[in-house]
Amino acid sequence: MSDTxxxxxxxxxxxxxxxxxxxxxxxxxxxxxxxxALMGPNGSGKSTLANVIMGHxxxxxxxGEIIFMGQNxxxxxxxERAQAGLFLAFQYPVAIPGVSVAKFLKSAHDACHPxxxxxxxxxxxELRENIKYLEVDDSxxxxxxxxxxxxxxxxRMEILxxxxxxxxxxxxxxxxxxxxxxxxxxxxxxxxxxxGPNFGLLVITHYERILRYIHPDHLHILIEGKIVHSGGxxxxxxxxxxxxxxxxxxxxxxVLVG
Amino acid sequence: xxxxxxxxxAADTLPGFDELLFEAxxxxxxxxxxxxxxxxxxxxxxxxxxxxxxxxEWRRTDPALFPIxxxxxxxxxxxxxxxxxxxxxxxxxxxxxxxADGFAIMRNNDTPEKLGITIGSLAEAAEQQPELVEQYLxxxxxxxxxxxxxxxxxxxxxxxxxxxxxxNVEWEKGLLIRYNITQPDSLLVPRLVVVAGRNSRAxxxxxxxxxxxxxxxxxxxRELYVDESANFKLVSLQExxxxxxxxxxxxxxxxxDANLNWITLNFGTTRSKMKFGSDVAGPGSAAxxxxxxxxxxxxxxDQRTLQIHSSPDTYSRLLYKGAVKDVxxxxxxxxxxxxxxxxxxxxxxxxxxxxxxxGARADSIPGLLIDADDLKCSHGSxxxxxxxxxxxxxxxxxxxxxxxxxxxxxxxFEEVIDRIPQAFxxxxxxxxxxxxxxx
Ligand SMILES: Nc1ncnc2c1ncn2[C@@H]1O[C@H](COP(=O)(O)OP(=O)(O)OP(=O)(O)O)[C@@H](O)[C@H]1O
Ligand SMILES: [Mg+2]
Numbered sequence: 001m002s003d004t005x006x007x008x009x010x011x012x013x014x015x016x017x018x019x020x021x022x023x024x025x026x027x028x029x030x031x032x033x034x035x036x037a038l039m040g041p042n043g044s045g046k047s048t049l050a051n052v053i054m055g056h057x058x059x060x061x062x063x064g065e066i067i068f069m070g071q072n073x074x075x076x077x078x079x080e081r082a083q084a085g086l087f088l089a090f091q092y093p094v095a096i097p098g099v100s101v102a103k104f105l106k107s108a109h110d111a112c113h114p115x116x117x118x119x120x121x122x123x124x125x126e127l128r129e130n131i132k133y134l135e136v137d138d139s140x141x142x143x144x145x146x147x148x149x150x151x152x153x154x155x156r157m158e159i160l161x162x163x164x165x166x167x168x169x170x171x172x173x174x175x176x177x178x179x180x181x182x183x184x185x186x187x188x189x190x191x192x193x194x195x196g197p198n199f200g201l202l203v204i205t206h207y208e209r210i211l212r213y214i215h216p217d218h219l220h221i222l223i224e225g226k227i228v229h230s231g232g233x234x235x236x237x238x239x240x241x242x243x244x245x246x247x248x249x250x251x252x253x254x255v256l257v258g
Numbered sequence: 259x260x261x262x263x264x265x266x267x268a269a270d271t272l273p274g275f276d277e278l279l280f281e282a283x284x285x286x287x288x289x290x291x292x293x294x295x296x297x298x299x300x301x302x303x304x305x306x307x308x309x310x311x312x313x314x315e316w317r318r319t320d321p322a323l324f325p326i327x328x329x330x331x332x333x334x335x336x337x338x339x340x341x342x343x344x345x346x347x348x349x350x351x352x353x354x355x356x357x358a359d360g361f362a363i364m365r366n367n368d369t370p371e372k373l374g375i376t377i378g379s380l381a382e383a384a385e386q387q388p389e390l391v392e393q394y395l396x397x398x399x400x401x402x403x404x405x406x407x408x409x410x411x412x413x414x415x416x417x418x419x420x421x422x423x424x425x426n427v428e429w430e431k432g433l434l435i436r437y438n439i440t441q442p443d444s445l446l447v448p449r450l451v452v453v454a455g456r457n458s459r460a461x462x463x464x465x466x467x468x469x470x471x472x473x474x475x476x477x478x479x480r481e482l483y484v485d486e487s488a489n490f491k492l493v494s495l496q497e498x499x500x501x502x503x504x505x506x507x508x509x510x511x512x513x514x515d516a517n518l519n520w521i522t523l524n525f526g527t528t529r530s531k532m533k534f535g536s537d538v539a540g541p542g543s544a545a546x547x548x549x550x551x552x553x554x555x556x557x558x559x560d561q562r563t564l565q566i567h568s569s570p571d572t573y574s575r576l577l578y579k580g581a582v583k584d585v586x587x588x589x590x591x592x593x594x595x596x597x598x599x600x601x602x603x604x605x606x607x608x609x610x611x612x613x614x615x616x617g618a619r620a621d622s623i624p625g626l627l628i629d630a631d632d633l634k635c636s637h638g639s640x641x642x643x644x645x646x647x648x649x650x651x652x653x654x655x656x657x658x659x660x661x662x663x664x665x666x667x668x669x670x671f672e673e674v675i676d677r678i679p680q681a682f683x684x685x686x687x688x689x690x691x692x693x694x695x696x697x
Contacts, residue, residue: 054654057646082656094647098669104655107665111656144669161655 085168299412380418514540535564553586
């Protein structure tokens with residue numbers, strides 16, 4: 001089926017901000033139901049890639065394309081991407097004082113799933129279930145979005161949003177960073193609730209830890225704006241043990257010189 | 259003698275607001291004390307120079323913008339038996355409704371009477387309790403001598419109310435004063451004096467409206483006296499019509515251990531100049547001042563706040579949030595004043611502004627005037643458009659740009675809206691903000 005072939009695909013993606021090139025030809029292809037991991041040193045462009053996938057206006061795409069289920073993603077506004085089923089769990093979610101979690105989640109849900117537009121009571125019921133599932137305090141939903149949230153609370157909030165919006169393809173940008181074991185388990189639990197044949201996932205991480213809970217089919221290494229090496233899950237151990245130097249030596253030549 | 263000297267000696271009156279008009283007012287039947295107070299105010303009024311845009315206070319808002327001499331002072335408003343009720347009236351024990359042709363005091367129950375609360379026109383209160391009323395007509399809430407428009411108000415007021423809450427009284431449902439003026443080219447000069455007695459607790463709300471299709475000017479003055487250990491809350495919702503103007507002077511005097519909470523919500527008028535100050539005058543007293551203003555179209559809103567600390571161990575906190583849109587213009591000027599001896603003072607002043615269009619402009623001028631030490635003081639202001647990261651965050655969750663902007667703008671004001679005790683006012687505030695975003 002052609003859908004599984006081109007579920008989510010990035011081709012030769014170049015992006016820059018303020019005239020500075022950051023992504024320099026990213027290629028990535030993810031099939032339906034697959035989980036991929038993306039690793040790479042600080043500043044290599046992982047978050048930029050995530051933001052470009054979601055349509056952040058600070059980045060200009062100068063070349064290449066992103067195709068999701070046959071749609072040219074780059075033509076869509078961020079909200080249209082969300083409505084098409086893309087989701088980004090942010091590395092650093094912003095606080096939005098004055099906008100309550102419950103209200104926001106309801107309008108986001110209704111915007112992404114007009115066909116499921118639910119009554120407030122039904123929506124709240126499901127929200128409460130998800131909150132319980134993620135072991136989050138009930139008072140959460142009456143607070144302002146990410147406002148005064150601890151680092152761990154913000155990450156759970158991202159996963160709560162993911163469960164609420166039920167995306168078809170999600171990028172998780174270092175959702176695991178800074179989490180304690182319990183929180184990490186909860187986050188993984190959330191992800192695994194969505195996992196299945198109708199879901200694709202790109203996990204950006206620095207650590208092997210989360211990959212014990214969320215098992216990637218493939219792993220990619222991004223260095224200086226290019227995916228320089230891809231492989232199976234066994235790559236993780238090697239990266240943890242010996243860092244990125246060997247990758248640079250083996251695969252980064254072209255990047256470093258050019 | 260040169261012309262200049264001759265001019266300086268002549269009475270400085272606004273055309274039409276002169277001896278002649280004043281004599282006519284004084285010939286009306288009114289209690290002796292009010293007549294005397296008007297006369298004192300008139301003599302101040304003619305001596306105070308009419309401000310011009312060369313005065314610091316009026317530099318950003320030219321007094322010439324206010325066509326005061328082109329409107330007619332409404333004749334002193336008579337008291338009517340009743341005026342049509344509104345649904346929100348039920349939330350209060352007493353409602354005062356004011357129209358161009360008169361006002362009515364409508365009591366929903368006898369709670370105020372049982373509690374010994376005085377609510378009446380200034381005339382009626384001065385008639386029945388002249389000594390009590392006179393005590394509060396000395397302008398003691400004013401931090402300095404009257405300015406031109408305070409004296410103007412005190413001399414020419416055409417509707418006045420006196421509210422007195424006795425010591426130790428808890429008044430839960432309080433009073434609503436609502437204005438709705440539909441008379442073209444009219445001038446309303448409302449005067450309000452509220453006294454919250456020792457250890458009393460009360461809430462009050464004001465709702466100011468006028469028709470959009472009439473030119474109208476209001477020159478209100480409010481004086482709030484919050485006695486020892488009292489707790490008094492006032493919310494003023496200003497929705498004067500699109501062709502209206504206002505010049506306000508409002509003052510609160512807060513005694514030992516008392517607490518004043520004053521929320522001002524400004525949406526209406528084409529031009530407005532508002533001055534507003536509290537003096538935490540007794541040790542341990544506190545003032546919380548919150549405000550929202552939103553200037554859209556070509557509205558011009560100028561607000562000046564004073565947080566005066568006359569005693570040690572006093573607290574004041576001010577949060578004013580404003581937005582400007584289209585070619586709207588706002589000016590916020592805040593001053594924290596700590597008088598000599600006012601030690602261990604906590605004073606906070608924050609003014610945040612959203613500038614939503616390139617043609618719109620917000621000026622924010624915070625200030626400190628400190629004659630004491632050992633105090634904690636901070637003031638800060640921000641001016642900027644919506645945060646692009648916040649906007650992107652909301653859009654990345656499926657909210658279209660317009661909805662996301664709306665959520666952020668409402669969210670920006672929510673911190674203040676949250677503090678408004680009356681649900682119907684919160685609703686009107688939401689409606690105003692949404693209407694302005696759509697226009
Ligand atoms: N909006 C921006 N403006 C200017 N420079 C930016 C912007 N976004 C990213 N950069 C720069 O692009 C490079 C890549 O940043 P990015 O955040 O994508 O890295 P990352 O791989 O996610 O790093 P980390 O592992 O630390 O999260 C960095 O040098 C960064 O400073
Ligand atoms: Mg990053």
